[in-house]
Amino acid sequence: MNLLNLSGWALDQWEESPHDYRFTIKTLASYTSCPFCHSDTIDKHGILTPEFRDLPMHGKRVGLVVQRQRYRCPRCGHTFLDQVPGMDEHHRVTARLKMYVAEKVLSRPFTALAEEVGLDEKTVRVLFGEAVANWDAQRRVVTPEFLGIDEVVMGQPRCVLTNIREQTLLDLLPSRRYDRVATYLLHLSKPQAVRWVTMDMWRPYREAVRDALPQARIVVDKFHVIRMANAGLDGVRKQLRLSLSAKERKTLMHDRFLLLRRPHDLQPMEQVLVESWTRNLPLLGDAYQAKEAFFAIYEAPSQALAERAYQDWEKSLSKELEAFFSPLTTAMHNWHDEIFAYFDQPVTNAYTESANNLIRAMQRLGRGYSFEVLRAKMLYTAGVQKLETPRYGSEPFTAVMQDRMAHRLLQGMPTHQVRRDVTAIRPLGSDFAKLIAMLAPEHRIDPHSGKI
Numbered sequence: 233m234n235l236l237n238l239s240g241w242a243l244d245q246w247e248e249s250p251h252d253y254r255f256t257i258k259t260l261a262s263y264t265s266c267p268f269c270h271s272d273t274i275d276k277h278g279i280l281t282p283e284f285r286d287l288p289m290h291g292k293r294v295g296l297v298v299q300r301q302r303y304r305c306p307r308c309g310h311t312f313l314d315q316v317p318g319m320d321e322h323h324r325v326t327a328r329l330k331m332y333v334a335e336k337v338l339s340r341p342f343t344a345l346a347e348e349v350g351l352d353e354k355t356v357r358v359l360f361g362e363a364v365a366n367w368d369a370q371r372r373v374v375t376p377e378f379l380g381i382d383e384v385v386m387g388q389p390r391c392v393l394t395n396i397r398e399q400t401l402l403d404l405l406p407s408r409r410y411d412r413v414a415t416y417l418l419h420l421s422k423p424q425a426v427r428w429v430t431m432d433m434w435r436p437y438r439e440a441v442r443d444a445l446p447q448a449r450i451v452v453d454k455f456h457v458i459r460m461a462n463a464g465l466d467g468v469r470k471q472l473r474l475s476l477s478a479k480e481r482k483t484l485m486h487d488r489f490l491l492l493r494r495p496h497d498l499q500p501m502e503q504v505l506v507e508s509w510t511r512n513l514p515l516l517g518d519a520y521q522a523k524e525a526f527f528a529i530y531e532a533p534s535q536a537l538a539e540r541a542y543q544d545w546e547k548s549l550s551k552e553l554e555a556f557f558s559p560l561t562t563a564m565h566n567w568h569d570e571i572f573a574y575f576d577q578p579v580t581n582a583y584t585e586s587a588n589n590l591i592r593a594m595q596r597l598g599r600g601y602s603f604e605v606l607r608a609k610m611l612y613t614a615g616v617q618k619l620e621t622p623r624y625g626s627e628p629f630t631a632v633m634q635d636r637m638a639h640r641l642l643q644g645m646p647t648h649q650v651r652r653d654v655t656a657i658r659p660l661g662s663d664f665a666k667l668i669a670m671l672a673p674e675h676r677i678d679p680h681s682g683k684i
């Protein structure tokens with residue numbers, strides 16, 4: 233042990249400059265015999281002096297000049313070097329600096345960190361990538377019964393995997409491609425535990441789930457479907473715009489959100505505005521009715537009634553409206569089973585709302601961070617994980633002696649000891665609420681609605 237607190241090494245000498253320290257060190261375990269033929273006589277064959285970077289100290293950057301003895305075995309002819317315990321030879325950094333960099337990147341930019349430790353930015357990025365790969369390899373998240381697959385646009389669309397019941401983030405994948413998603417699903421710790429999967433209408437997701445999780449049923453969340461009904465109505469509004477005066481156009485643009493909202497969510501004055509638009513523009517009125525009638529399908533008490541209500545709705549569409557609502561009717565056709573599965577297993581609005589809030593927060597932040605850093609931040613920042621509570625009886629019991637128990641009770645001491653075996657308690661993923669608080673600290677979350 234020495235000033236550097238680096239075990240296995242002896243400190244020879246050190247020097248300093250205004251911003252840096254440089255220590256010369258030597259291993260405590262030099263070779264006395266040949267590691268190849270075990271001969272006791274080995275010759276010293278020159279010294280190498282590579283410099284490694286270590287943790288900053290007293291606000292200064294630290295370099296470690298390693299006096300590395302080179303040997304030659306006269307018997308077998310091999311040459312070899314002293315070992316460098318606790319060092320990453322490839323990047324010329326100490327293992328502890330590597331850890332430090334990986335953790336600090338979660339809260340600081342690469343450039344600032346590179347400057348602080350005295351490495352170039354590229355090396356800091358590489359070290360970070362290696363640390364994340366290591367964390368990923370060790371991570372064992374509990375496989376959810378209700379899996380959510382969403383997407384977030386960060387540079388390009390990325391795949392977001394969630395645990396619906398626990399409201400946690402399981403992982404982010406760099407793309408929404410079939411192979412990426414299927415590979416992830418196949419590597420879940422217990423893929424057969426997944427019973428339901430919710431998703432947006434994206435075919436590669438459906439194919440990946442069918443192939444990797446054949447036992448799971450797919451549900452398209454209501455949110456993704458009804459927004460297509462809103463898009464149909466909005467398409468009509470856009471077309472009618474052309475027939476309006478500049479002033480009317482502006483007012484309609486302003487009022488378009490009222491049209492998209494449900495009538496029961498409107499204030500009396502807003503209702504009057506909606507009525508005047510739908511009365512004066514009959515096609516808009518019809519589209520508004522169609523949108524409302526479509527929303528009503530989701531109030532059906534059973535899958536059979538919902539299917540019947542949908543058939544009636546589709547028949548009731550006028551030729552003119554059909555074109556505007558065709559993306560919706562096409563989706564209803566292509567995703568029939570998955571859309572109507574919703575009536576067997578509705579996804580809660582609370583989940584959808586908080587997942588959407590999280591996705592919005594990620595999207596905003598995504599502009600300032602690289603995908604890899606944001607992902608690592610969301611998965612590995614200390615304290616964001618939600619942990620599993622072991623089921624009663626799932627941990628081994630140990631006998632407590634009758635008299636010891638009585639003794640403790642008399643003394644007013646706790647009669648049990650809670651054992652927190654970290655390795656036994658698995659993570660459930662990163663908590664949505666904690667992530668939103670971390671990513672969008674300037675936004676208050678309403679505790680009732682969960683809205684930012």
Ligand SMILES: [Zn+2]
Binds near residue numbers: 266268307309310
């Ligand atoms: Zn030898």
